């Protein structure tokens with residue numbers, strides 16, 4: 572049996588969809604914090620089990636009989652380590668044969684604050700002795716495009732990455748990669764740096780939005796502190812704003828760039844180009 576945690580999230584749902592192409596629904600467990608949010612998956616025959624990282628008592632029943640598990644990293648920007656530890660411990664006790672984990676690009680060397688808990692989770696997985704696949708995902712292109720409405724309104728994207736290059740890919744690309752390593756043998760013991768075939772700067776993103784929208788949109792580079800203030804002003808919690816501004820600054824140092832081509836090779840097709848995602852976002 573295959574299980575995906577966080578399966579009601581955006582990435583998790585895409586992984587379930589990708590798995591359903593080759594795995595029967597009754598062999599897929601959507602391990603979710605809130606089963607009520609997964610009723611559509613239940614209707615399609617996917618097994619729904621409650622699995623709340625913060626309530627370890629839910630994890631043993633959720634993982635009973637599971638052979639291959641995808642642990643999707645928690646959304647909490649700090650304090651996720653105990654939650655990840657609870658899932659890893661439960662997986663070990665349940666006799667899971669493979670655990671895959673959605674880490675962050677270059678988590679072992681990244682200067683980004685966000686990488687710290689990913690690095691620590693990778694170490695917990697290694698210490699658990701479980702056969703594992705580490706999926707070091709780059710940024711989602713969709714993240715950049717969350718700012719699209721504001722960029723169109725104000726004529727500018729803002730950030731603190733200067734001309735740092737982002738090898739951001741579509742969530743769907745990372746989801747397909749996760750499904751590939753779960754559904755096929757031969758990936759245990761591997762750490763994959765997953766990133767788009769082509770990188771872009773935030774100025775190039777702005778130029779593409781200008782080209783497709785017909786409106787002038789530029790990229791305004793700010794200091795890390797000023798960008799953090801913009802994010803909190805837009806309503807983001809202070810801790811999230813801080814790590815996102817920090818990640819932009821880290822991108823300037825190459826933290827979110829990779830040109831190894833591993834993601835495209837894993838999914839057997841080119842990664843989704845940035846201009847396709849811009850077009851989709853502009854269509855709404």
Ligand SMILES: NC(=O)c1ccc[n+]([C@@H]2O[C@H](COP(=O)([O-])OP(=O)(O)OC[C@H]3O[C@@H](n4cnc5c(N)ncnc54)[C@H](OP(=O)(O)O)[C@@H]3O)[C@@H](O)[C@H]2O)c1
Nearest residue numbers: 577579580581582583604623624625644645646709710711
């Ligand atoms: N690479 C990137 O650019 C990037 C960007 C953003 C996030 N991420 C990471 O990738 C993960 C998946 O991204 P996403 O876009 O799918 O995020 P998302 O749509 O916010 O989904 C997160 C999922 O995690 C679940 N979750 C949160 N806390 C949980 C808990 N205590 N116990 C069990 N489940 C819990 C949520 O459950 P509910 O459905 O009940 O809310 C949700 O299903 C994120 O959690 C984050 O670690 C990566």
